[in-house]
Amino acid sequence: MRRAGWQVRVLEAAPQAGGRCLTLRAGDTVREAGGPAQPVPWPVAPHLYLNPGPARIPHHHRGILGYCKALGVPLEVLVNENRAALVAAPGGAVPLRRLQADLRGLVTEWAVKGLGAGGLAMPVSEEDLVRLKGALRYWGGLDADLRYRGNSRAGWAEPPGAGLAPPVPNLPLDPRALMRPEVWMAASFAEGIDYQATMLQPVGGMDRIAMAFARVLGDALVTGAEVLSLRRVEGGARVAWRGADGAVREEVAPRVLVTLPAPVLARLDTDFPADRKAALASLRYAHACKLGFYAARRFWEEDAAIYGGISWTSGDATQVWYPSHGLHGEGGVLVGAYIFDGPAAERFEAAAPEARAAAMAADGEALHPGYAQAVSAPVSVAWGRMPRALGAWAEWTRAQRGLEYPLLRAPEGPYVFAGEHLSWLTGWQEGAVLSAWSALADLQA
Secondary structure (H helix, E strand, O other), X not given: OOOOOOOOOEEEOOOOOOOOOOOEOOOOEEOOOOOOOEEOOOOOOXXXXXXXXXXXXXXXXXXXXXXXXXXXXXXXXXOOOOOOOEEEEOOEEEEHHHHHHHXXXXXXXXXXXXOOXXXXXXXXXXXXXXXXXXXXXXXXXOOOOXXXXXXXXXXXXXXXXXXXXXXXXXXXXXXXXXXXXXXXXXXXXXXXXXXXXXXXXXXXOOHHHHHHHHHHHHHHEEEOOEEEEEEEEOOEEEEEEEOOOOXXXXXXXXXXXXXXXXXXXXXXXXXXXXXXXXXXXXXXXXXXXXXXXXXXXXXXXXXXXXXXXXXXXXXXXXXXXXXXXXXOOOOEEEEEEEEOOHHHHHHHHHOOHHHHHHHHHHHHXXXXXXXXXXXXXXXXXXXXXXXXXXXXXXXXXXXXXXXXXXXXXXXXXXXXXXXXXXXXXOOOHHHHHHHHXXXXXXXXX
């Protein structure tokens, strides 16, 4: 906006820039509404941090990555999918590689056996069918008899060594185990375009991006500034806000770019018309939750050769994330739970921090025996209880996209609106960036 010639003041209610793009380190405190304060008790080290909000950047999110480059924010690879990571399955945790190889082998064996020219939507020759069967055989790891009997893609029952005995691959799992939703969902989650390699993260924590913006903005950014009301007046809009010192101030600006999350904005004292207020209040936000554990020993690396990536539990914890940074370092902070939404998130959100930690530690035992004794110092964030967010990201219905989305995107008098919720990439920083650029065009109109 400054590059476009505007004189700008940014009012940020939190003590630091970033909003939901938050990083927790030793000495920080989590303050949920209606819950006890949670001081972060981890040791001080550059690699010991938790991103309770956005934690990864897809390689094709060019807007936020462009800002990282322009602002000098160093990036590193984040291991999103790791085939050494684990999936809780009937009979015990199984490496992701084994599930993927067995599921692919099972499906391709069935496909090859049923393949015929009449079963395809387009005409193919016998030569084409031979080639397709060859491709399927390779893709699924089938043997010469077009059977899947297991292979090294699924890992080793007896790994290769320097002795006389040859290596022995794992035998296929019971096909019935592969048909469970929690198994095949875990095996294919990284197929989504926003989860495909390469994933990236700022070195040192996601808030490095917000810090870089803050440095560039300088005194245009006012932290600890809680907006109290918005009113149209002659010449623009009057913004009333309370500063970190407790004093209430009022300023009049010709245009106001409003970027508050919809649940927060719906509760703000404004002179918006009734239809906009109703649309804001009806937009549901995901009640996503995260919990971080400290581990003095990086047991996932030392015991299971897991370097980064995500394991899947069969309990409420849903996902366990291993840090992609600080490899072989002194201790580590792992995400002991990432719950996207639904009843599991509601249970987590309603529980006290101690109860959350106990339940998530118990879930981790299904992946790593002894997990509950290996992790400590839990810190959790339920975004539905964070006062300046009241949710993690917008969850539009198809009907709302047709009616409320155009309404909430549209500028109104001196007000212009932006945020991840006003994009098709809700839950991603890229959505916020693209929405901001769209709002800039409205400001210049």
